Amino acid sequence: MKKVAVILALMLTSTFTFAQDAPAQEESTEQESKFAAAVDVVYPYLWRGISLISTEKVAFQPYASYSFTDKLTLGVWATTNFSGDEKSYNEFDWYVSYQATPVLKVMLSDYYFNGTLENGLTRSSYWNYDENSAQVMDFSLLFSFADKGVPLDFQWNTIIYGNDFSYDDNGDKSRAFSSYAEVGYTYSLKNAEVDFRPFVGAAVINDNGFYGIDENGDSGFGFSNVGLNVAKAFKITEKYSLPVFLRYTYNDFGNVNSDGENKHNFISGGVTFTIQ
Numbered sequence: 001m002k003k004v005a006v007i008l009a010l011m012l013t014s015t016f017t018f019a020q021d022a023p024a025q026e027e028s029t030e031q032e033s034k035f036a037a038a039v040d041v042v043y044p045y046l047w048r049g050i051s052l053i054s055t056e057k058v059a060f061q062p063y064a065s066y067s068f069t070d071k072l073t074l075g076v077w078a079t080t081n082f083s084g085d086e087k088s089y090n091e092f093d094w095y096v097s098y099q100a101t102p103v104l105k106v107m108l109s110d111y112y113f114n115g116t117l118e119n120g121l122t123r124s125s126y127w128n129y130d131e132n133s134a135q136v137m138d139f140s141l142l143f144s145f146a147d148k149g150v151p152l153d154f155q156w157n158t159i160i161y162g163n164d165f166s167y168d169d170n171g172d173k174s175r176a177f178s179s180y181a182e183v184g185y186t187y188s189l190k191n192a193e194v195d196f197r198p199f200v201g202a203a204v205i206n207d208n209g210f211y212g213i214d215e216n217g218d219s220g221f222g223f224s225n226v227g228l229n230v231a232k233a234f235k236i237t238e239k240y241s242l243p244v245f246l247r248y249t250y251n252d253f254g255n256v257n258s259d260g261e262n263k264h265n266f267i268s269g270g271v272t273f274t275i276q
Contacts, residue, residue: 037064042270045079045089048157048180048201049225050212051255051266052089052113057081059089064275071099087258090114092126097142105142110135111162136162151186159210166208178203178210182225194232201225203253212253215262222252243272 045052045059060082065075077093091114097107112126114134124133136159143154158179165173182201188194202223203211209219227249233241246269254262 034067035064036066037062037275039063039273039275040270041273042268044266044268046225046249046255046266046268048182048211049249049251049253051257052091057083057088073097102147103143103145105144107140107142109138109140111138131161131165132163136164146186151188152183153186154181154183156181158205164208164210176208176210177205178208179205180211180224184229192232194230197229197231199225199227199229212251214253224251224253226250226252240274245270 040061040063041058042061043058045057045061058081059079061077061079063075063077065073067073073096075095075097077095079089079091081088081090092112093109095107095109097105099105112135114124124130126135129135138157139160140155140157145152156179158177160175160177164176164178166176167173180201181204182199184197184199186195186197189196200223202221202225204221206212206219206221211224212222213219214222227247229245229247231243231245233243235241247267249266249268251264251266254264255266256262
């Protein structure tokens with residue numbers, strides 16, 4: 001079906017924009033600090049395969065979390081280009097997660113993605129929770145079977161609040177519940193201390209084109225985030241390491257770059273500076 005509108009300059013990997021990928025989740029045990037904080041520096045910034053910045057800029061993404069218990073965690077995440085021009089992009093998110101079972105984590109995320117100021121667009125206040133504002137809420141089910149001896153992970157994410165609607169032939173709107181799913185498998189080369197994670201992500205419910213449209217302007221199911229992530233932590237001192245990643249991503253819908261070209265293939269990379 002025809003898409004009503006493509007979300008301009010949405011919010012990769014670590015992560016929401018939305019968003020990366022969802023905000024990074026740092027869970028702690030009783031023996032570890034309940035507080036965790038870090039800063040990711042990534043280029044370019046993709047979220048579930050979507051380019052959220054219409055120009056090529058480095059994104060700085062600080063985040064922090066606090067574990068109230070071994071199951072309940074509250075976190076915040078942000079991204080900025082440290083730029084004030086019309087193509088700059090800034091975002092602020094928060095999330096709360098609960099480890100429901102050893103393999104299942106439930107998470108509610110609030111994404112505040114205002115997009116850019118290009119083409120006469122404006123930005124709304126952070127405290128504006130109108131359905132047409134820049135606030136969107138995402139409900140996620142996150143599965144990880146690593147503790148069971150299988151390095152497999154799966155996630156399901158559904159938009160439950162915000163500017164995400166479908167319209168019938170009469171123009172009446174209803175919530176679209178746009179949904180994204182992803183499965184990944186992590187293979188570790190222990191001698192080289194390098195992790196390889198092939199992943200397949202798809203816009204499963206995408207009736208209104210929330211996650212993209214094809215060259216014909218049609219929305220619907222599409223593989224919006226397929227690729228391979230390679231990660232390694234370089235040991236700087238006995239207590240401090242510097243994680244880096246390099247990622248290839250394919251988006252079936254594509255992303256329009258600053259030259260107006262619709263690209264499907266992307267190479268991105270980043271580094272994490274741990275604060276605590």
